[in-house]
Amino acid sequence: MTILNLVFIVFLGILFFITYFHISNYILDIYGNKTLKRYNFENSIRVIIFITPAFIVLFIFILYPVFETIRLSFYDKFGREFVGLYNYKWAINDPEFRRSILNNLVWLLVVPTLSTFFGLVIANLADRIWWGSIAKSIIFMPMAISFVGAGVIWKFIYEYRGPENTQIGLLNAIIVSLGYEPQAWLTIPMWNNFFLMAIMIWIQTGLALVIFSAALRSIPKEMLEAARIDGASELKIFFSIIIPYLEQTILVIWTLITIIVLRIFDIIFAMTNGEWQTGVLANLMYDWMFRGGGDSGRGSVLAIVIMIGVIPILAWNLYKHRQEQKI
Amino acid sequence: MKKFSISSILSQLLLLFFVIIWIIPTFGLFISSLRDKDLLAISGWWTSLTTTEVNEIYRMSGMESQIEEDGYFKIKGKLFEDNSGKKIESFGITSKKINEFNIGDIAIFKDESEVLLDEDGNYEWRSKTEFKKKKGKRLFTTSLSPPAFTFENYREVLFKEGIGRAFINTMAVALPSTLIPLIICSFFAYSLTWMKFYGRDTLLAIIIASLVVPLQMSLIPILTIYNDFGALFGVAAKSYPGVWMAHTGFGLASTTFLLRNFLKSLPNEMMEAAKVDGASHYDIFLRIIIPLSIPAFASIFILQFLWCWNDLLVGLVFLDQVPSEIILTAKLKELLGSRGENWEILTTGAFVSMTVPLFIFFALQRYFIRGLVAGSVKG
Numbered sequence: 216m217t218i219l220n221l222v223f224i225v226f227l228g229i230l231f232f233i234t235y236f237h238i239s240n241y242i243l244d245i246y247g248n249k250t251l252k253r254y255n256f257e258n259s260i261r262v263i264i265f266i267t268p269a270f271i272v273l274f275i276f277i278l279y280p281v282f283e284t285i286r287l288s289f290y291d292k293f294g295r296e297f298v299g300l301y302n303y304k305w306a307i308n309d310p311e312f313r314r315s316i317l318n319n320l321v322w323l324l325v326v327p328t329l330s331t332f333f334g335l336v337i338a339n340l341a342d343r344i345w346w347g348s349i350a351k352s353i354i355f356m357p358m359a360i361s362f363v364g365a366g367v368i369w370k371f372i373y374e375y376r377g378p379e380n381t382q383i384g385l386l387n388a389i390i391v392s393l394g395y396e397p398q399a400w401l402t403i404p405m406w407n408n409f410f411l412m413a414i415m416i417w418i419q420t421g422l423a424l425v426i427f428s429a430a431l432r433s434i435p436k437e438m439l440e441a442a443r444i445d446g447a448s449e450l451k452i453f454f455s456i457i458i459p460y461l462e463q464t465i466l467v468i469w470t471l472i473t474i475i476v477l478r479i480f481d482i483i484f485a486m487t488n489g490e491w492q493t494g495v496l497a498n499l500m501y502d503w504m505f506r507g508g509g510d511s512g513r514g515s516v517l518a519i520v521i522m523i524g525v526i527p528i529l530a531w532n533l534y535k536h537r538q539e540q541k542i
Numbered sequence: 543m544k545k546f547s548i549s550s551i552l553s554q555l556l557l558l559f560f561v562i563i564w565i566i567p568t569f570g571l572f573i574s575s576l577r578d579k580d581l582l583a584i585s586g587w588w589t590s591l592t593t594t595e596v597n598e599i600y601r602m603s604g605m606e607s608q609i610e611e612d613g614y615f616k617i618k619g620k621l622f623e624d625n626s627g628k629k630i631e632s633f634g635i636t637s638k639k640i641n642e643f644n645i646g647d648i649a650i651f652k653d654e655s656e657v658l659l660d661e662d663g664n665y666e667w668r669s670k671t672e673f674k675k676k677k678g679k680r681l682f683t684t685s686l687s688p689p690a691f692t693f694e695n696y697r698e699v700l701f702k703e704g705i706g707r708a709f710i711n712t713m714a715v716a717l718p719s720t721l722i723p724l725i726i727c728s729f730f731a732y733s734l735t736w737m738k739f740y741g742r743d744t745l746l747a748i749i750i751a752s753l754v755v756p757l758q759m760s761l762i763p764i765l766t767i768y769n770d771f772g773a774l775f776g777v778a779a780k781s782y783p784g785v786w787m788a789h790t791g792f793g794l795a796s797t798t799f800l801l802r803n804f805l806k807s808l809p810n811e812m813m814e815a816a817k818v819d820g821a822s823h824y825d826i827f828l829r830i831i832i833p834l835s836i837p838a839f840a841s842i843f844i845l846q847f848l849w850c851w852n853d854l855l856v857g858l859v860f861l862d863q864v865p866s867e868i869i870l871t872a873k874l875k876e877l878l879g880s881r882g883e884n885w886e887i888l889t890t891g892a893f894v895s896m897t898v899p900l901f902i903f904f905a906l907q908r909y910f911i912r913g914l915v916a917g918s919v920k921g
Contacts, residue, residue: 218707218710221710221711221714221782222714224714224782224783225714225717225718225782228718228722228782228783228786229717229718229721229722229725232722232725232726233725236725236729240822240824243822243824244822244824257822258737258823259739261737261822261823261824262733262737262739264729265729265730265732265733265737265823266729266730266733266734266745268726268729268730269726269727269729269730269794269798270730270745272726272787272790272791272794273748273749273752273791273794273795275764275767275787275791276760276764276787276788276790276791276792276794277752277755277760277791277794277795278748278752279763280759280760280761280762280763280764281755281759281760283762283763283766284759284760284762284763287762287763294766333560337557337560340553340556340557340560341557343550343553344550344553344554344557347557350557350558350560350561352907353561353564353565354560354561354564355907355911356564356565356568356900356903357564357568358903358914359848359896359899359900359902359903359910360568360852360895360896360899360900361851361852361853361854361870361871361895361896361899362852362854362871363852363854363871363874363875363892363895364852364871364874364892364895364896366878367571367874367878367888367889367891367892368567368568368570368571368892369567370878370888371567371570371571371574371885371888371889372567372570374885381584381585381586382586383582383583383584383585383586383587383885384586385566385570385586385587385588388586388588417564417567420564422914425911425914425915426914426915429911429915448549449549449553474754474756477756478756478757478758480854480855481854481855481871484854484875485854485874485875485878497756497758497855500758500761501855501858501859504761504762504765504859511762511766514761514762515762517758518756518758518759518761518762519759521756521758521759522755522756522758522759524756525754525755525756528754529751529754529755532750532751532753532754533747533750533751536746536747536750537747540743
């Protein structure tokens with residue numbers, strides 16, 4: 216496809232939706248009669264015009280797939296024959312699956328916790344220092360770049376050359392200058408997971424940081440002043456006032472990062488492709504979508520396991536939503 | 543205010559420590575993308591910031607370029623182009639003793655030919671007898687190289703490695719994938735907020751639930767739909783419109799949710815007044831809602847655009863990995879596999895892929911942060 220064609224279809228694609236809304240509403244405006252009796256009828260048509268495109272997309276891309284994935288998990292690799300719990304049994308007995316689940320759990324434990332912690336600490340430090348906003352910008356910046364881009368950045372840091380060569384990776388250069396042997400970091404089982412997690416923490420701390428910065432401003436200044444006058448140390452203020460006050464925010468950020476980490480795929484796919492025991496569920500799922508011509512049964516089981524991880528959060532969100540509706 | 547207290551200095555140092563840790567990886571990538579590719583492969587990027595000593599091997603020209611002068615056969619030439627600012631300190635003629643001679647010394651080979659070298663790399667190789675070999679002899683040089691940067695890698699990567707085309711492809715994926723959800727979700731959010739109809743609350747609950755549904759749940763069924771659709775109508779299963787709609791689907795819940803939160807905050811009286819004046823919902827939408835929502839649109843646009851620009855999985859599954867369709871992240875991943883040792887291509891490619899996000903980040907940071915803080919939860 217030439218670039219000119221590409222520009223043309225991009226333009227056409229966007230125009231299509233604008234035209235749909237404009238023409239349909241325009242026709243309704245002409246033929247719709249504004250008398251009271253027909254106003255309700257006109258409104259019903261209008262509602263249909265307004266919600267139809269979004270609803271179709273929602274149905275095709277979210278609602279139907281959720282049920283279809285559940286169905287497929289009970290069917291064979293082509294989705295044709297019912298096999299009962301066969302795919303689930305396979306998963307439980309598959310060493311790769313166990314490894315992935317274990318890795319995912321470690322990710323879920325480490326990344327949200329450390330990102331939230333660093334975000335909170337940095338937000339606090341930056342809040343009281345005149346060049347704090349520049350510091351915040353810099354630490355927030357990795358949020359803007361892609362996981363793959365971040366992968367390249369960090370792969371360069373972890374780059375390994377044999378002991379006889381000059382190290383061009385920063386980490387190994389530091390290790391060598393301290394007198395140790397250079398290491399191929401990404402191939403050391405178990406520890407390599409932590410080197411991959413470092414990348415995610417590097418990215419997500421920025422997210423925690425900006426949300427905490429906004430929340431910190433809501434803490435009444437008088438309270439902090441009073442504590443200082445009473446002679447409380449900054450550390451004491453941090454643990455006794457700021458953390459309890461931001462409890463809700465901490466929870467929100469922690470869940471936010473948990474959801475992102477649960478479906479982590481790009482970093483591992485780009486850095487190790489799941490080798491050296493670094494695989495997680497999303498990578499294993501991608502693998503099974505295409506391995507041996509694709510196995511929709513096994514892939515679906517893996518997707519469902521990821522989904523199970525978010526169900527508590529989903530339930531909690533719905534519960535909170537209902538509380539809000541009542542008010 | 544206690545300005546110079548120990549705790550204040552400590553917290554400044556601690557913050558500085560964090561800032562340095564956070565910026566060094568990106569900074570290293572940027573510097574590396576501007577370095578000469580041969581230097582990049584043999585020395586760390588941090589050495590390029592100061593004048594450094596480099597050891598190199600060059601080969602002089604062979605017999606074809608010899609001339610006869612003053613009773614000698616001479617070969618004259620240059621070891622390297624003189625624009626790099628490199629100065630040779632010492633040189634050698636065997637790999638065992640690479641620092642044997644200083645500039646100005648005459649080095650004598652086993653065959654009794656002599657070589658003179660100046661610090662800019664000009665050499666004169668002379669012999670009483672005629673040169674008979676096609677290849678010249680090797681010279682080992684030790685030179686001081688000042689910090690030198692070049693855009694050569696960028697030219698190479700953009701035009702030869704296909705990153706330039708991938709950049710355009712990514713734009714063709716990201717722009718509609720951002721605008722289409724913005725268009726349809728603004729109508730959707732409007733009707734969820736300001737219109738009364740049966741099933742509205744259920745629909746809202748579905749949106750809230752969809753916020754956290756991981757996109758992995760949708761991949762297999764949608765891929766199947768696309769394959770069936772392609773086979774039924776005889777069109778390609780993987781196409782740009784397919785990716786747009788996939789991104790629209792995955793971004794629909796969060797876009798609607800954020801927009802609804804914003805629309806809810808608008809005063810009800812305004813809509814009522816417009817309705818009394820005989821305005822239809824479409825009039826209200828066009829003339830009141832859109833102008834008021836520009837800041838909210840900007841935030842959501844940036845979030846969704848960055849999401850689509852940085853996405854790998856959707857582009858990998860719903861587009862063919864061919865030059866006319868491959869997106870930047872997929873291309874980078876491919877290069878990581880095939881050119882894993884060519885750091886000049888990887889670092890430069892990564893930086894090219896980061897230009898748009900970084901531009902948005904620095905130019906529109908306010909809207910970006912506002913969108914994130916508004917509570918983006920995306921599956």
